[in-house]
Each structure stands twice: as structure tokens, then as C-alpha cells.
Amino acid sequence: MEIPYTTTARPDTGLYNAKLGIWLFLASEVMLFGGLFSAYVLLRVGAPEGFWPHGWLSVTLGTVNTLILALSAITTLLAWVACKVGDFRKFKMFHAFTLLLALTFLCVKSYEYHDKWIHYEIHLKDGRIADGHLEEQDDQTVTILGRIIPGDQEQLLYDLRSQKNIPKDEIKLDRSNILKMENYGPRHNTFTAIYFTMTGLHALHILGGCVVIGFLWGPGTRMWKTDHERFTNRIEISGLFWHFVDLVWIFLFPVLYLT
Amino acid sequence: MENTVKQFPPFREAPAHADHGHDHDAHHDHGHDHAGHEEHHEPGWMSKYIFSTDHKVIGIQYGLMSLLFMLFGFGLMILMRWQIANPAKPVPFLGPLLEKMLGQVASHGVISPELYNSFGAMHGTIMVFLGVVPLAFAAFGNYVVPLMIGAPDMTFPRINMASFHAFFLGGLVMLVSFFIPGGAAQAGWTSYSPLATTIPTNGQAFWLVGMVLLITSSLLGAVNFIATIIQLRAPGMTWMRLPFFVWAQFVTAFILLLAFPPLEAAGLLQLMDNVAHTSFFLPTGLAVGGRLADISGGGSPLLWQHLFWFLGHPEVYVLILPAMGIVCEVIVNNTRKPVYGYKSLVYSALFVGFLSFIVWAHHMYMTGMGQKIATFFQATTMIISIPSVIILTCLFISLWGGSIRFNTPMLFALAFLPMFGIGGLTGLPLGLAPADLYLHDTYYIIAHFHYVVAPGTIFGLFAGVYYWYPKITGRFMNEFWGRVHFACSFVFMNIVFMPMFLQGIKGMLRRMSDGAANYSAARVPGAIDTLPDNIIHLNHFILWAAVALGVAQIPFIINVFWSISHGEKVTSDNPWHATTLEWQTPTPPPHGNFTVEPQIARGPYEYSVPGAPTDFTPQNDPADKKATVAH
Numbered sequence: 033m034e035i036p037y038t039t040t041a042r043p044d045t046g047l048y049n050a051k052l053g054i055w056l057f058l059a060s061e062v063m064l065f066g067g068l069f070s071a072y073v074l075l076r077v078g079a080p081e082g083f084w085p086h087g088w089l090s091v092t093l094g095t096v097n098t099l100i101l102a103l104s105a106i107t108t109l110l111a112w113v114a115c116k117v118g119d120f121r122k123f124k125m126f127h128a129f130t131l132l133l134a135l136t137f138l139c140v141k142s143y144e145y146h147d148k149w150i151h152y153e154i155h156l157k158d159g160r161i162a163d164g165h166l167e168e169q170d171d172q173t174v175t176i177l178g179r180i181i182p183g184d185q186e187q188l189l190y191d192l193r194s195q196k197n198i199p200k201d202e203i204k205l206d207r208s209n210i211l212k213m214e215n216y217g218p219r220h221n222t223f224t225a226i227y228f229t230m231t232g233l234h235a236l237h238i239l240g241g242c243v244v245i246g247f248l249w250g251p252g253t254r255m256w257k258t259d260h261e262r263f264t265n266r267i268e269i270s271g272l273f274w275h276f277v278d279l280v281w282i283f284l285f286p287v288l289y290l291t
Numbered sequence: 292m293e294n295t296v297k298q299f300p301p302f303r304e305a306p307a308h309a310d311h312g313h314d315h316d317a318h319h320d321h322g323h324d325h326a327g328h329e330e331h332h333e334p335g336w337m338s339k340y341i342f343s344t345d346h347k348v349i350g351i352q353y354g355l356m357s358l359l360f361m362l363f364g365f366g367l368m369i370l371m372r373w374q375i376a377n378p379a380k381p382v383p384f385l386g387p388l389l390e391k392m393l394g395q396v397a398s399h400g401v402i403s404p405e406l407y408n409s410f411g412a413m414h415g416t417i418m419v420f421l422g423v424v425p426l427a428f429a430a431f432g433n434y435v436v437p438l439m440i441g442a443p444d445m446t447f448p449r450i451n452m453a454s455f456h457a458f459f460l461g462g463l464v465m466l467v468s469f470f471i472p473g474g475a476a477q478a479g480w481t482s483y484s485p486l487a488t489t490i491p492t493n494g495q496a497f498w499l500v501g502m503v504l505l506i507t508s509s510l511l512g513a514v515n516f517i518a519t520i521i522q523l524r525a526p527g528m529t530w531m532r533l534p535f536f537v538w539a540q541f542v543t544a545f546i547l548l549l550a551f552p553p554l555e556a557a558g559l560l561q562l563m564d565n566v567a568h569t570s571f572f573l574p575t576g577l578a579v580g581g582r583l584a585d586i587s588g589g590g591s592p593l594l595w596q597h598l599f600w601f602l603g604h605p606e607v608y609v610l611i612l613p614a615m616g617i618v619c620e621v622i623v624n625n626t627r628k629p630v631y632g633y634k635s636l637v638y639s640a641l642f643v644g645f646l647s648f649i650v651w652a653h654h655m656y657m658t659g660m661g662q663k664i665a666t667f668f669q670a671t672t673m674i675i676s677i678p679s680v681i682i683l684t685c686l687f688i689s690l691w692g693g694s695i696r697f698n699t700p701m702l703f704a705l706a707f708l709p710m711f712g713i714g715g716l717t718g719l720p721l722g723l724a725p726a727d728l729y730l731h732d733t734y735y736i737i738a739h740f741h742y743v744v745a746p747g748t749i750f751g752l753f754a755g756v757y758y759w760y761p762k763i764t765g766r767f768m769n770e771f772w773g774r775v776h777f778a779c780s781f782v783f784m785n786i787v788f789m790p791m792f793l794q795g796i797k798g799m800l801r802r803m804s805d806g807a808a809n810y811s812a813a814r815v816p817g818a819i820d821t822l823p824d825n826i827i828h829l830n831h832f833i834l835w836a837a838v839a840l841g842v843a844q845i846p847f848i849i850n851v852f853w854s855i856s857h858g859e860k861v862t863s864d865n866p867w868h869a870t871t872l873e874w875q876t877p878t879p880p881p882h883g884n885f886t887v888e889p890q891i892a893r894g895p896y897e898y899s900v901p902g903a904p905t906d907f908t909p910q911n912d913p914a915d916k917k918a919t920v921a922h
Contacts, residue, residue, distance in 0.1 A: 035448070047521075047522070053514050
């Protein structure tokens, strides 16, 4: 038994099975991320005036990552073209670039995560708030690189865009003076929560794409010789997924970094 | 005709020979290849029954699993009904077992309020996500849809297998959660936040992980169904020649594809709330047990409800559409005449599918989301009843003037119509905010949606089991016991759910583990608006009717297994004299389904065509008989 239209297009729909399948899958993905984006909208609209963070994320790193993904979209396309014209070496080269770029993206992302993870907001017993990156800590003291602000000006922590040259001093705090200490992890507020969740889910998609493209680049190339057309289709399908993942980032970047 | 069929080379077995398929030598070689091929690939037990990629085996896997889950969910319900009728009294027979298995929450065999809540949440979850949807969509859809459209299998057989395995794992996670410390999820099948996060049990996290697996399963299934229906229709099977069951499954698949992901998103966020202590659905100033919770706050409980019901309402149509499809097939087959208003049925199903995405907030009139929003959703809710009524009316009118065969599947299909009608019509007051404010969260709504799903959908599913059983096994189910099963189910189902309307109208709230005893006139004499004794006493009545309903399923269970080996054998591949393609295959259909690629020449319901030799003309009967004879 053989299932029809696995490689050739059905005349009246103009599609082979997997291509229709991936588009349906992507439609479902749109709804998944759509749900998360609407959650973002509701949380942001519901945040109290002045307490939605601005400028917490590095626009430079965000831009770098955007360019990396845009470039990987191009190499994915070129890899598919190389398949179409039957140039094996070029295919290998372009998809090697795709994989490298994807891994670079993940490295930059993990650096950004780490940066938030070691960033602490420390409420002191005298009402002031210390905020900055953790340098070192022991049983008695905590040292951060950052600033201390009065307790009634907490809003300063939220709108970083309007402040120029935020001081970064080495501040040593006695643990006995600390009321509460919390890093900028997901539980810090709804912004970090949605930031980690959405970019985390996106990173998982990148990782999934890496596995698939890595397979097609490595052991999967056996099919190049046995069933070249089907292999080209596979590259096209995984490429469509990859473009979708890029597209999600194109939405995530302005929503999280630029506003 | 069946003899001619067997002379052709097996359908699409070897495309290389396709060009000279009529050449005698090639034909011979091919047959030889085929035999060798099968010998070489004799599948082992594991790959035949556990890791099978055959849509029919997967359909049966889904069917058996979901029937088991339904039985389990029903068992939970019986335990709950016992607790409602006899609050804080030990459960007879099962009490010691419960205590042994679940420990503290069932001490002395009494169902504690926490355990009652777990049972309630899991009854809903299991019945909807592990019982009815997998049976209606995955089991029947998998078995029947490829056959009906003349396809050799689903488009992605391995993804199909993965879909079942994800479903199995999801079910396992749900079941395991009963035995963790704190027990299974307790926040209802709707899992409203912040309740779902503040209850001290990890059961909710298990529930969410289970749901993510189940959603993955249905996503894979939905992609497969849509792709199969679009890509693998046999030559001549145009859209308007598809049986209505296929249309119903097609719309259902789209609903699953597009409505489930937002719940997955919501599930991820709630999982973050429960595990990473974020505050997506937790408002500022949330107090738990009199203390301010250690959370950042700033979240929105309403957000959960929006995301949940964005799935939740389309889900209702996932439950009902496949059953409507089955009922349509059975009714048309047994009235021996074409369905009334085929195009109306199709367009109504499509319209229902579309509208189901914009009615969700009628579950949320009580949340204070605002009158303008409520007005919009009232309007759409009233509109969506129109296509549902069109479908029901078409099926009713189809009966007109037919010479009806009253066999077991037909009895269930006929019962579906008024039962679903009651469920649908009692839903109208709930769709209007003023009436809903009073009826919300009472037993009225329990009665309403159970009328839609239990005597509605499940009767449709029973009809499907009795109807397609001969195709799956080659034997009929026992007709006498089928009728006993039907009569008892019909009577007791109504005795269970009809009194609940009364209880609800009198103001008895759902989700109370003491069966509203606290609000009874007996407990607080003299207070106004208490529940009269006769309303409370209905709980006993319902309990024993529910037990009787359970007993009524025993003939069915025995019938299913007994008939595999002892049922009356079918004498042809088409015992019901049906027109649709699933009956034009060998019985049971082999791997690859059709012995010859079917060529479809006509619509799905050509019954009693004037001048035709029989009162049914199968879809693949050649349009021009003379041409076949010459061939």
C-alpha cells in the first residue's frame, strides 16, 4: 500500500500532503502564539499606570538576534534552492550556516536570560530599594553593581528609557538590613513572566527547528540519493517551519524590546 | 460486482506497474510480488496492535481506550452521586477500597469534600477529553473517514500513531494524579484561577501536563484528518459528494486545530503560575487562608476564563458534530431515502464551526466583564442556535415518508434527536444574560449540558458502534440485547437528568459535596428560599437511577465482546445495504482498504432511485453500467 501525493502535488489542490500538513500545523501555531500575545495585551492593559516596564531589555542584543534570524531565513531559502538545482555542497554549506546562526541566537538568548537572573531588586528595612546585578554574596553581605533609590520612587525602576546614565556603583549590603530580595526571574512581575514564557516557548521552537534541520543536514541526507524530490520537499517543509519561527520573533522583538 | 473487484490488482500497491496494469503478464508478476511482500513483512504483535500505523487499528485503539475512560468517569460520577444523596456516609462496597488506595481523603470509606472536588474535576475532564472526544472524533473518524472518502489510509500514518500515544500518555498522567500527595486536580474541569493555583495539591500541575499531551494528540489528529479529507479523496469524490459524517469530522478537525492552542497557551501560563510562581492569573492583593499570598500579583483571573472558554465553547461542537454525522448516516441508511437538505446540513455544519469561535463569553455573564460584551455574545449565541436547529430539522424531515427499519443503531439515532433537542432548547435561557444570572452554576446547567452530551452525543456514539460493528468484525451485535441496552439507557438517562432541571430551577447549586443539605429547609427551618425536602430527596432518586443506568450498560459491554466471536455473521460486505464507500470494501477492510481504487460517480445518499435495480446505489457504482460490461 502506498499513500498518494506524498511527493507529487495533487492536481486539484496543487499541494503535496506534507505541505498542506505543515500549513495546518502553522495555523495552529498561530493560534497558540496568538493566545499568548492576547495574554500579553490584557496583562499590559491591566497593569497600573507607570508600572509596565520600559527599556528593561537590551535593544542592541535584540537587534542582533533579529538580524541573526533574518539571515538564517535567507540561508534556509538558499539551502532549499541548492536542493532544487541539485548542488549538494551548497546545500550542506547553507544549512550549516542556518544551524550555526540558530545556535548563536540561542547563545545570545541565554546570555540575556542570565543577565536577568542575576539582576536583583532588594527591598531594605529602611524602605529604600537597591537594584542591580549581583556581584557576590555570602552569609553576611550581598554586593551588587547598581543603585539605591528611595522607596517612594519605585517607578524609577520601571521606566528605564527616560533615564540617561543610570549610575552603576558597587554597593555592599548587610543581610540584616535586607527585607526582601528577588531576582528578575519569571515571578518578579507580569512583564518578566510573559517575557520568559513567550521567549522560552520561542526558544523551544528554535531548538526543535535545530533538531529537525540538524537531522536533515546530517543523517537525513541519505535520502538525497534515494528520493531526491522527497528530500527537497522535506527541506521546504522544515524551511516553512523555520520561517514561521522567525516571524514569531519579528513580533516578539518590538512587543517586548521596543515598547 | 464484488467478484469483478477481486480481479483487479490491489489498489496502488505498485505504482511502477500502474502504466500497464491491464497487461496480463504484469498483472501476474505483480500478484506474485505482492505475496512475497506480505510474507516478508508479517508484523509482530507489538507492531500490529501497539505501534500500528493502520488507521483502522488506531481507530480501534482509540475506541477501546475511550470507552474504558468513559466507564471510569461514570464510576467517579456514581461515587459522587452517592455522596450527594448520602453526605458523609461511607460508600458501600467500595469504601474500604477507596480508603486503601487514596488514604486520608477517603478515611473510613467516606468521600471527603476534597476528594469530592477531585472526582468532580476529573469526571468532567475524563468524560470530555478522554472519553467523548477521542471516541467521537479520533475513534470513529480514524476508522471511518478514510474508508468513506476512498483513501488507502490517513495522509500521515506515523503521526496518527504518535497522536494515539500522546493521548495514552495524557490519560496516564491524569490517572496517576489521583495517587500523588494531595490528590488529583480539584478546581473543576474548567480549572478557574486563582483557585487552581491556590489549592495545595500538585494535581493541578499533573492536570496541565496531561492536558498539554492531550492537546498535542488532538493537534496531530486534526492535521491528519484535514489533510486526509483534502488530499486523499478518491477520483470523483467531489466536496458535495462527501457523506455528511465526513463533513462533520472535517469541521470538527478545524475546531480542534484552531481552538485547542489557546487553551494550550493558557495551560502553559497556569503551569508557570503553579510551578514558577508567576502571577498571570493571580490578581494583586490575593489572600490565601487569610494571608496575603507571596506573589507579585498584577495578573488577571478573567484572562484564564477567556482563554479557557475560547476553547471550551468550540469544544461543545467538537462533542456534538461527530455525533450528528453518525446520526445522519444511520438515519439515512435506515429510512432508505436520500437525506433531506444535504447542502443545508453541510453549510450549517460549516457555519456552526465558524460561529463556535465567537460565542465563548456566554459562559462568563457572571464575571462582570461588562454589559456591552455580554450583549454581543448573547446575539451570537442566539444566532448559533439557528444552524443547529437546521441540522436537527433536516434529520427530522428525513424521516418523513421513509419505510423505516427500527434496528438498534436506528433506535439510538432516533433517540438522539429529541434528547439533543431538549439539551439545545434548555440552553437558550442560559444564552441570555438575565436568565443566566439566575440559572448559572445550578443543577439546571448540569442537566442542560448533560442532555446535549450524554443522551445526545453518547447515544449517537452508541448508534455508531452498533452500525459499524459488522464492518469492523464481520459480525452483527446481538439485536435483542442491543434493544434492551437502548430501552434501559433511554429510560434511566432521562430519570437521571430530568429532575436536575427542577433542582436547578429551585436554586440548588452545583459543586456542593453535601448535595445542598446545608441549604435545605430541614437544616435551616424558617429561613426564606431554602430548598424544600422533595427537591433534596430527588438526590436519592437520581442516585438509584444512575446506578440502574450503569447496570444497563452491562449488556452492551458483554455484547461488544461476545459478538466478536459469537455474533451473527454478515453475509455480504454491505449488510445494511448502504451507499457510502466504507461498505464497498472487504470485511474487515485489509491494510490499504480497497482492492481497487474506487471511482465515485454520484452523491452519498442515492437510496430508492427510481429505475435502479436495488433500493441503494453505492457511490462507486459506475455511472454508465454498459461501459463496465464492455470493460
